[in-house]
Amino acid sequence: ASLEELKLDYEDFLRQRGAAQWQREHPLRQELIDRRCQTADEVAAWVVEAAKRSVGRGQSSEMSTSSTVSTKSTKPSDLYPGFSANAVLTLLAVACALLDRQVTRLAADFATAGGFTERLYRVRTNNRRTQP
Secondary structure: OOOOHHHHHHHHHHHOOOOOOOOOOOOOHHHHHHHHHOOHHHHHHHHHHHHHHHHOEEEEEOOOOOEOOOOOOHHHHHHHHHHHHHHHHHHHHHHHHHHHHHHHHHHHHHHHHHHHHHHHHHHHHHHHOOOO
């Protein structure tokens, strides 16, 4: 399955549960990107921390950051599925952006330096010329 298909699955997950998808400007989205988590465990720990902070401030980051929710009716664990899905979508967006940059660079390199076969041919030709 492709990353785009995975993205669609997580968007469906949020939609089926009535949870909002974080927009590009959402502060928690940027916070996760800035955190630069290295493992899934670090992302999971961030989800728990962010959900606790949101409930503690009386905010639900499932909605806009200015919307308030009752801390009596919302527990951090209620936010984990939505926060987790949004975290995955955020990391997928980062991965896709990095892959797009890599493909663009590889295309530029191919245009200027040629493909593997062309470069191998040049190396072999140069080796033959330099050896007696």
